[in-house]
Amino acid sequence: MVTSEQVARLAGVSRATVSRALNGSPRVSAEARKRIQEAIASLGYEPDVVAQSLVRQRSRTIALCLFYGDRKSTVFSSFGETQHYFYLDMLRDVEQEIAAAHYDLLLPSSPYAQKNYVRSLQMRHVAGIIAVAMNPADARIKALLEAAIPTVFIDSISQGKNSTYVTSDNLEGSRQATEHLIQLGHQRIVTLISGTDGPIGSARLTGYRQALQQAGLPIDDQLIYPSGWNTEEAYQTTLTLLQERQPRDFTAIVAGSDLMAIGVLRALHQHGLRVPGDVSVVGFDDVNLCRYTEPPLTTIRQNRAAMVQAAVQRLISMIESEDEQHASGLPPIITPIELVMRESTGPVTLPDQA
Amino acid sequence: MVTSEQVARLAGVSRATVSRALNGSPRVSAEARKRIQEAIASLGYEPDVVAQSLVRQRSRTIALCLFYGDRKSTVFSSFGETQHYFYLDMLRDVEQEIAAAHYDLLLPSSPYAQKNYVRSLQMRHVAGIIAVAMNPADARIKALLEAAIPTVFIDSISQGKNSTYVTSDNLEGSRQATEHLIQLGHQRIVTLISGTDGPIGSARLTGYRQALQQAGLPIDDQLIYPSGWNTEEAYQTTLTLLQERQPRDFTAIVAGSDLMAIGVLRALHQHGLRVPGDVSVVGFDDVNLCRYTEPPLTTIRQNRAAMVQAAVQRLISMIESEDEQHASGLPPIITPIELVMRESTGPVTLPDQA
């Protein structure tokens, strides 16, 4: 392995000077700098990042952490489930943004131990953390907030000394989805909603209610069907719904996510109901797959790129602004959403027309 | 930060002894060991992995590398594309297996520089590499093979001093898919195939041909439709196919992947063709989504868990068997596949019956 020592020798300077040149210190003569460059090139030198991390007490590494359920779940064991394809699509941008800032992404093999969890991250000298906390009650989160490692949460309302969060305007998204249906003449609108005890689910439920209210429509809580986030549960829930209700008792469904909508579509199809002829369906997220469902899915697009960009930028700036802790907590970032109309929604057809 | 120094002091021993106790050396008295354990517990000590990496010249980190196209593509920028959902599903297992072995997963922010690529991995002291090389021509791969960092490739035929690969039995999978259709009475079977210049695509094409041959059916190269791996291209290709050919000129389609099959289904549906009534369709991979397509997709299941387990186990054993290089190259691992019958395939309906 070629070290800075060898570069120094070849360039006829000390290791200190090599280090300065490498780190862009102004206190290096043009001459020395040039010789060092040459030596580096001819030796193919690359600094040892591990040694750098040790002495700087900080690595150029950002950890991606996930809190999901209280099982020993890893990042992908959760994202890999279909209901989280949305987050998966985000990871692309996460990685890209982080790489662009010249940080590595680390997926720690975190043991579930609550105490050692934070400590082990500290011992890895991670510069910061991008965290997705699907289960906000996870004890590790509190520890993380206290530890004051720069952290940006995605989709979970956690703030601390050195942490903040970014999330879509879920309320507004759900409101627009519902409003869209109302404008098409729908009045009896079912919502299949998940995680109403969490920030995402509850915001979406509120948006649904708000839209009805704004339109002066009655809110029938019986039309609110709790369901899991995943395709299978949404499918089962829809089956139950179809068993419980007469065909004309509702004319539209707002699904909590696209993957849930896929389950909804399948159940409707099995019952011989046409979409949007008999029932209109709206998803949420705008996952890639929406274009290929039958029919293509009208949905609420979350601006993943904007979310991630905001998250990473904020994180980097927290990291690089050094120890300056924001005791008050940093303001969260709410990114805008957008209604994407495809073919799963249409005007309501009145019973007599049917 | 609490260091081994403090543990040593509290336990009344030297740092060397603490280190030995920590690393399970037998050369520590039961007494000392006990005091050290107590000190560790009371101080909440956790060793600094960065310092360990420096002195051991190796970190407990495995890099996940991806070679895809010649663009500056990151792991997820490629896996995030729908055509690679298959690999995404694998990552879950990759992470799990790696975590189980107490290694961290690193996604390096690899600059595209070919030379520094390997060097930068070396400088991160990664213990080993899991590599997915969709573009086997990528120059970085050769460099990697030469560098002899323990590496296991997934789905690409690359072997070197300290590297091998794991892949499904693609040929057999494709052969079984085709054979399944033949047994249902199909004779004119189209295949939408991708990457026939690569190991996966070519193996699958061979399997298709082999099945026809074994059944004594003629091989009509006109029925082989090249296409990209993604849904959109498969959709377009199917549209072309439907324009070029009479409805009865073929009765089944073997798609190169499930995501391609989704595009196929959509195109068929748009043309008013029923599946499997008019055309049978088989996918490849058995992605989660297959259960929710319309109709649920018959496909070839790749045993992702087995692939990953084999890959990680092999990698770890390469890492831990130390420098013992296998000049001859290690044998590759071929994992078995399985035909999963769902509802997108059915017996051929003869023209006169139609």
Place this chain on the structure above:
DNA sequence: CTGAAAGCGCTTACAG
């Protein structure tokens, strides 16, 4: 502008 020296937190021969 530059170098000698100390130090980051650990491990590991080497002696005992």
Place this chain on the structure above:
DNA sequence: CTGAAAGCGCTTACAG
């Protein structure tokens, strides 16, 4: 079984 010492490859006050 244990400790003092050297060392992993770098950075950074401190002097000059």
